[in-house]
Amino acid sequence: MENAPPPAEELRLIDRELAQLDARRALLLARRGWLLQTIRAAAAAPADPARTARPDAETSPPSAQNVLLTLGGILLAVAAIAFTLVSWGHLGIGGRALVLGAVTVTALATPALLLRRGLVSTAESVAALGLLLTVLDAYALHRVAFPGTHPGTYAAVASGVLAALWAGYGPALGTLHLPVPAAVVAAQFPLPLWALAAGSSLWVTAWATLATAALDVAIALAAKRTDVRVLGILGAVTTGGWSLLTGGRLSVSAHSPSLAEEPALLLLAAAGLALCAAWRAPASAVATAAVAGLASVAGVGGVLRAALPGEWAVPAYLLCAIVLLAAVRTGAPHGVRTGLAYASGAVHAASAIWAAPVVILTLLRPAAVLEDVWSGVPAQDAALWGTVAAPVVAATVAVVLRAAPRLLPALDLPRTTADCAALALAWSAAVAVPTALSLSYAPTLVLQLLTATAALALAVRPPRTAEATGTAGTAEAAATPGASGTPGTPPGAFAGIALACGLASGTSAAVLGLATRPATFAVLGMLVAVNVAAALLGRGLLRAVVACGAVVGTAGLVAAAAAAAGLPAHQVALALLAVPAAAALLGARLGRHPVALPVEATAAVAGLLAIVLAVPHPPTLALVLALAGVIAAGTSVRAERRPVAGYLAAVLFVAATWVRLAASGVEWPEAYTLPVTVPALAVGALRRRRDPQASSWSAYGPGLTATLVPSLFAAWGDTHWLRPLLLGVAALAVTLAGARLRLQAPLVLGGLTLALDTLHELAPYVVQVVDALPRWLPPALAGLLLLAVGATYEQRLRDARRLRDGLGRMR
Structure with missing residues (x-):
């Protein structure tokens, strides 16, 4: 009797057999091809007994000969x-x-x-x-x-x-x-x-080395062999560099124009030699022309420096660098013009760096007011050496940078880059004026406020430049109409620098205003108004930053008003809570506006400061925590803030309860916490019944924490047995309920409370046992424990993962 399979099953079996045969045939064909290739390769390579018998030579005859x-x-x-x-x-x-x-x-x-x-x-x-x-x-x-x-x-x-x-x-x-x-x-x-x-003198020796450098330049330009050319270049760099250093040293140490003339002639001769080399050797024209430009500025500037007062030495060199820029408009080769432009730019950059300490000093000088707020107008220091010329230098470099892309197109200097650098230097010049001129308190304060206002105005409305792009990238700026400073454009590099300058001046003015009470209110009020106006007119990141600045200024005004009313620090904290409350109301009005979150976060920092101020006075601290919890609870009504504000409100309310109990000297906190815990758990159970997907932490966490945590703190300071016993029983019940109902919050909170309570009760006996044991026994037990853990490491990891997965499946 034949049991033939169904046609479909038989077809599947036949297809499988054919597939196996095809795979086997492909494997055999591949093996056959490899064997043929190996046989052919062996036949095509004749044996070379001499080659195989003799090892390869380690050196070739020419190398051995050399x-x-x-x-x-x-x-x-x-x-x-x-x-x-x-x-x-x-x-x-x-x-x-x-x-x-x-x-x-x-x-x-x-x-x-x-x-x-x-x-x-x-x-x-x-x-x-x-x-x-x-x-x-x-x-x-x-x-x-x-x-x-x-x-x-x-x-x-x-x-x-x-x-x-x-x-x-x-x-x-x-x-x-x-x-x-x-x-x-x-x-x-x-x-x-x-x-x-x-x-001979050092001056004559420098001329001799410069003549040698000229000979080296001639050799390098005329030589056809590479080794001779390289030696000529090295010789020119060595001897010419020594001549330049000698000339620069003599020029700087000259005390009169007549003494500076000889090193100036040496430096100008070296500049002429370098310029000729740059003209004849295009490959190194940029570097050589830059050396020529620096040498000429050092020579002529040294004569001017010797003829001017000491503080105007840097402006003298800067003037020579500005004149050097005229060479960029000549018909010289491109490499020569580029090198001269680099030399002039290096002098401009060094001049700007020279003026920077005066700017930093002006910005940091108000910090001395923080030692004694509202103590009166601070005494002005005498003007530092060289500070009068510092704002002149910064302003001059700013003007040159602003005009360079237009007057000197051959520099290929991006217009936006020049405008940004010019803005920073112009702001530096304005900031350095009070220190340079030793202005009194009021003019200094007014000038800093005007500087901050002007910088923020430029940040809101940057100038229209063809190359300006927003921080979001060139593509976005190109896609946005009027992307170079018009409303609706994210702030570009220019706006960012203007914003940084405005914030720096504003901060310095705010600190300086703390010297007197009227100045504090006037400065903070003006800064708040300016930041609010900038927030209303600005766009993107700029609006968020100035809005946060307005919040900071408002917090300062509130604190100053409370301090002026004679309130102690812990009561000033209560006044500061008005800032996060107002920010919460404003955030509710703004909704999902991009400015809302930064404003509320900044106001939250003011709330944190209020909590810090109230720490020395526990009753006020409890009130501050409770009010902060009310603000957080009100914020959690909004769906976009609920995940963070809801938990924060619960933490603040529980913390307020603990602090209030501790401040009142309550020995049995359960009498106050249980009336809160019972309805809180009932509300949580009702919420879970209506929304089964709700987390157990949001439903039962606040209620359980309100009683377990204060009781645990009280139990750790209690020498009797009743409270720890009752707390342990309650924690055990909560833990078992969490395990039975598969709820994460009761399981974790009850388990931690039970463990800590048990540890507190067993600690004295553990200490006694340890003292009774031999000294060698604890290390031995620790070693055995490590060996056991190591032997069952994989199993322990598996158990830990199983526990983690189990907790994760709970709600």
């Missing part, structure tokens, strides 16, 4: 030096000089023969030996023929002669590479050594 030639040349050089400087048999210095001269001629002539035979590397080694021998010949010649000549003068002449000899010797032989670079190195010494030997 090592041998180098070592040979070094040994011969050491022998020649020892022969010349020490002795050789009975020969005197004259005899040694003759022998050395003959060897030198032989060494210099041998490379020609070697080059004819194609031995280039050997010829280079012998030529290097010959160059060293010429140095030794010069030494021997000085000892034999010119013993009375000054060593410095002879060294200068000898280095010049050797440089000329080596420069001609290399090209004469054609293919030798070492003589010409050696000649460039030797050419660095004749002029400086001559100046030092002649006992």
Whole structure:
């Protein structure tokens, strides 16, 4: 009897068998292809017994040859030096000089023969030996023929002669590479050594090194070989840099214009040399032209500095940098103009940095008022040295930056960047005026208020610039009509800097206003009005920031009014609660407006300050906490604030209850907390019945916490057994109820209370047991515990995850 499967089942079996056959066939085909490829590769590669029998050479013949030639040349050089400087048999210095001269001629002539035979590397080694021998010949010649000549003068002449000899010797032989670079190195010494030997002044030595730098520049520009060009550049940087540093030092130390003229000529000559190099070498034109620009500013500015009072030294250099900008409009190559512009910009930046300490001093000076608020007008310090010129410098740099993109388009300076920097510097100039002129209290305060107002006005209405974009990005600014300062545009970089400047000036003015009571109210009132106006007119992030500033100012006004009324600090806290209350009402009016959340958060900080002020007076602290809880509860009515404000209100109410009980000296807090807990739990149960998805923390958490936490604190300070026993029984009941009903809040709160209560009761017995145990037993038990935990680590993790999942499934 045949049991044939149904057609559908049989078709499925056949398809499965075919799929297995296809997979097996593909595997066999792949294996076959690999085997064929391996056989063909083995047949195409003939065996090389010599290659397989001999290991690869670690060095190639040319490299080994170079090592041998180098070592040979070094040994011969050491022998020649020892022969010349020490002795050789009975020969005197004259005899040694003759022998050395003959060897030198032989060494210099041998490379020609070697080059004819194609031995280039050997010829280079012998030529290097010959160059060293010429140095030794010069030494021997000085000892034999010119013993009375000054060593410095002879060294200068000898280095010049050797440089000329080596420069001609290399090209004469054609293919030798070492003589010409050696000649460039030797050419660095004749002029400086001559100046030092002649006992010349530092100024003359600087001119000698500058002339050497000019020779190096000529070599670098004319050389066709890379090594010669690099040596020329290094020589020019070294000798020219030393000349520039010397000229700058002499210029700064000059006390009169006549003394500053000589270093100015040196610096201008160095600038001309660098400018010529920049003109002829476009690859390094920017850096070289920048050096030329800085040298010219240092030279001319040094003369002006010596002719002006000390505090105007920086403005003198700044004036030269401004004049240097005129070169940007000339027909010089682009690299030269760019380098000169960088040099001028560096001087402008250094000048602005020089003025910064005066600005910082002006902003931080009002901090001294905080030591004694409302103690009277503070005494003004004398003007610092150089502060009169500081606002002039800042304002000048601001004007130059503002005009540079328009007057000097070749600078490629973004207009928005220039406007932002100009704004910051103009604000710095205005801030530095009171310190620079030693203004009295009232003018200083008025100027700071005007500065803050002007900065906020620019933040609200930034100037229209073609490149201005909002903080939200270029794409958003391009998509928004009038994105460069018109209403509806997020504040860009310019508006952000203006806002920062306004806030800095406003903060400084507010602190300075604390010196007198009338000034406090006037300054804070004006700042609140300005911030409110900016919030009404501004947009985006700017509106939120100034709105928060208005809240801070309002809180200051409320605190100042309460203090002026003679209220103690804990009662000032009650007055401060008006700020978060008003913010909550305003937030309800604004709804989901972007400004609402920052305003309410800032007001919440004022509420936190109120709590801090009330801490020394517990009864007032309880009242402050309760009122803050009322404000939070009112805020939680709004759906968008409910998740945070609801929990905050519960915490504040419970904290107010605890503080009130502690302040009243209540020994049995349950008499006050249970009447609150019972209806709270009933309300929670009713809410859970109507909304099964409601969390047990929101339904039962406040009610349970209102009794368990105060009772736990009381139990820890109670020496009797009744309260801990009753609390433990109640906590056990709550824990079991939470486990039975699968409610997270009762389970966690009851379990923690029971654990802490048990720990409190068992602590004395644990201490007694520990004292009775041997000292070695606790460490041993701890070690056994660690071993047990380690052995069952995975199981413990699994149990912890199961417990976490179980709690997570509870409501």
